Amino acid sequence: MGDLLPRHLDGFESHLRERHPESSRTPYARIADIVWILRRLSDKEGGLSPAMVRRLAHTSAGPVGSYAPRDSYSPHVVEQLRAAARSDIDQAVRRLTVEGPSLLAQGRDPRAAGWSSDANVLWEIYRSQGQFTRQELADRVGRALADEHSPGRLAPLLYPTSRDLFALLLLFCLESGMELEAVRELTSDCLKNSNRGYVQVEYLKRRRHGQEWNTIRVRDGSSNSPGGLLRLALRLTASVREITGSPALWQFRMKEGVLATGFSASAVAHLARSFVSTHGISDEGSPVELRLSRLRKT
Template identity: 35%
Template sequence: MRGRPRRGHVAGFGPEDGVLEEPAPSSITGLRFCVNARSGGAAELDFTDLGPRALAIEIAQALRRLSEVGGPLGARSTILAYARTVRIFFRYMAVEAPTVSSSGQIVAQYIDGFEAWLEAEGKSRVHAFTQLSKIVVIFREIDANDPNRVSDDLRGRLRYTSARPFERSKPRDAYSPYVARQLRDAARADVAAMLRRLDGCLPETIAAHSDPVVCQRAAVLHEGVRSRGFLPRDDKATRDLYRALYTRGLPTSSLLEDVYSRFYLTVHDLPPLLTLLSLDTGLEIECVKALNADCLSSASAGTVTLHYTKRRAHGLAQKTMRVRDGGPTTPGGLIRAIVTMTERARQFHPSDALFVFYNACGFRDVVRHPGPTLRHWIARHSIVADHGQPLKLLLSRLRKTHKALWYLKTNGHMARFAVGHTTEIAARHYADIPSLRPLHETTIADGLEDAIGLDTQQEPHPDQEHAVPAAHLQTGGNVASAGAQDVWLASCSGFYDSPFYRPGAPCAHPFWGCLECRNAVISERKLPAILSFLDFILSQRTSIHAQDWAAKFGHAHERITRQILPAFSDEVIGSARATLEAHPPMVYLPPEAAQ
């Protein structure tokens, strides 16, 4: 291409632009090598202990090609996960097929057998599928690079990952608001302490020491750190201060950590920073770790645009979002504070990463999984789970926690909740989680109570009535009321839409059929008629044969005595009985006869 590309100008290409360079052959001839991942730093891989050697070299070459630029493996953690699965596969082959020495001797039954072996080893269906897929991807790469190395039988098996039904993994749950509040309070307190600590002064324990030798040697070490960034442990200034403290019986275990923490962020500062950023923005933790120092732009009206990279969004990795901007308690202000706190470290370790920190006599700009520091941070702040036990913090659950808190704030309004996702994705991945299930169950219960109470709201009565749907006690369904269409034992919500007769015609069923009708709504006002009918049923026992009585009135009797009356309190039934004695109900007449 000629010249620098400019907007509005036609790009010109020459013959040399269409010439492709010959791909360099793989340089792997051994089983120990380093892969420079596009994200997460270098991955040291060592397969020298695997055998047979020929098969190990073929798999190592395939894994290297998958990890190169343009390959599907871009993160260091993913490459290491593939390497661990390779070791598991070789352990399986050593037991099930010890005579196989190359990929050309592997057939389909070994792939299926590996899947069955994983499940026999106690792996879950989801875990076994994940590890099986890695082996299938590796052999697909071997076949794509050299088809002569793979048998036709194995090539046919590589067309699919597993013949067994796919099982979805359980959704990652969110932390409760109680745990989220503890995490946020602890992180904000630590951020405020960081801003006060990074002043470039000597630690109080050394600055306040009365021994002139210790103070002099500490000043020399302090000046060396200020001018050179960091000093190795074998540096003269470091050794002299160690010797002075040791001969006087003073502690030296955290000497360098105390000195360097006055200049730079340390690995112990990462847990509160990662936690607070993920909780306040809702970013995936891998996106928070990969933020750049210049990730903010277009500040306006208390908000700012945050640029981040989401590698899992294939083809759309570069994304943006608007976040609050202000002091260190806002996402925008916290990111600016981190840039300020890492400014001195960037002088000695130039990097565009947001997190540049000191660790183990050197600077780092790649954040890996800080497991031990997470546990130390949780223990230092005494953060506990919902039931009082020490919290096991998983940074991957913080995004779900942010989403769950937003769901509670919006009262489950999907149009406001589904930010950055379709409604279906937001509902399936972020709303349908165990921690939000009590809210959903409460909402359903409130809706049912509102539906049951609809009859009492539309039919005026001096006192608040207790309505129970008769037929819905077994079959469920929508409950509605129509006070103008009263029948004897219930309020009919659809007298001209009877399940016992054609639509549009009046109900032609006997009056006690209301007890089985989906349209029936039983309220306190109908209890006197039901009690009168119950007395009539009981009186018929003396004049009808027992079998005939059971065939005619048995089901209605069971319905009243076991389902309808137990739904009302003894006081309500007693009041209905008194009303029945004082004012016997009228005989049954269909509503059309009263019009």
């Protein structure tokens, strides 16, 4: 630590800037990470020279660089996104609160009543906490009957799917303006201090070092408000949360009985492409490239 000098840091930054185009943010981002680490090491352990401590008072000697532009989506695209998300949400609510419970109420233990019934197979899925799979059914009754009464088809009557929750997440991002990274990490106790048609949403912003936990005040009440969308998400995911014991908000059943406790960045990107393709969302005749990071500006 004591051997580090300002010229070492500045020389490394110059090296990075020579390797990247002028508009790139990479050199600044890497130097910012290094400066952040050195500042905290200095605060905790000391050992840096006075000249290096003075150098760490600023992040970089050069420009920040530029992001790729993140323009807002047009009103035409926004209306398509809203309508498509609302359609998926309405279908999920009907399936999970009406169709599923109704069919489950008709079911009986298939060991006694037989496996050749959707209601009885759904009963077994519920008994196994969503983890009864097509392969287990095929082992019992054969592939033909397992295909006809597939748990993969029936389980979404009891547990939300990633598609269901993506529609809620998309609409919440659009209505609230909260950053995608923060929305992905919301927990089941994120709603605070509901008052007069508004509610605070507590969220984690990892990049805000020392002040990671923050709140945003959003509209509440109607099913289309940001608060109402989160309350609906809590309602639809309650069954999975009870099984996993995780406080994460976005919990769903994946194929083959796997219960997921959150969306990864890659999963969101995949679901966005699928969402656009399924609903035929376009702009001037071309499919929209849906990036949820643009919804905040939108």
